[in-house]
Amino acid sequence: MQVQLFVKLLVIVLAELWPLSEATFSNDEKKIMLDTHNQLRQSASPTAAAMGFVTWSNKLEDLALKAAEKCKDDHNYGGEYANLGENIYSGPRTDPREITLAWFTEKSQYDHDTRKCTGKMCGHYTAVMFDVVNELGCAIKKDCSQNKNIVFCEYSHGAG
Template structure:
């Protein structure tokens, strides 16, 4: 028995909707990558260090690790790998890649290059972003079970060597 025209129409509509969602997801992913790269490289340019390049394998690691935090959304770093890592958590879904990077870069106000010290609660997110020898970055954003945004960036080679200046 041949499929009815209604069945064909429904299947066509489903395929169309799936392709639209795939195109939207790809566009959203490209926009998120663009935000991550532009925000990182703006901070790096301000201190005269070379721009970072996007690394899909680092982004994949960031996504895998972020998914491990989906249930508890805990601000806990991954362990055992030779990557630098920044983690951001914000209540709700609205947080963007740019928001996370800008929060890390805001630590610049506490970093004192001349003495290579930090007068605030933390400067290591900022110093990782501007670490001269870091070349690659990959990031991910997930929504935790509690509705919060969990954003992770991985860096290679990592920075924040004790006693060394970032740039």
């Protein structure tokens, strides 16, 4: 009886830990992702009055991991993703700095005066640069298909 209970518990623990080994950034990569976001946010031009640093959120990382595991570049809405910002990267890159910089390149498509995109995509840029965001969590799922990795970053203002 005790052996069966131990085996069941072991299976549950392994089932919970297994995806983490396949779809998450290393601690060094998390630091690079976080540092890159903060460097870009501090270089904001024009300067945002309330722009602060973001911190890593394990809760948001778990949500990003849950999304990345599906290997689909579809945005998540409602439920536990309600009131969050979300960026998705799909492609060959795995370097967290390169991925964040790719999102940031959309700056040229954003009009700071009107606070709107100028006809092209700029939502990745605004998610990185939204001044009230103070929490970030990201995950990567490698090899979703040939030469395709999926990265999700979830953004929160920490108020709920």
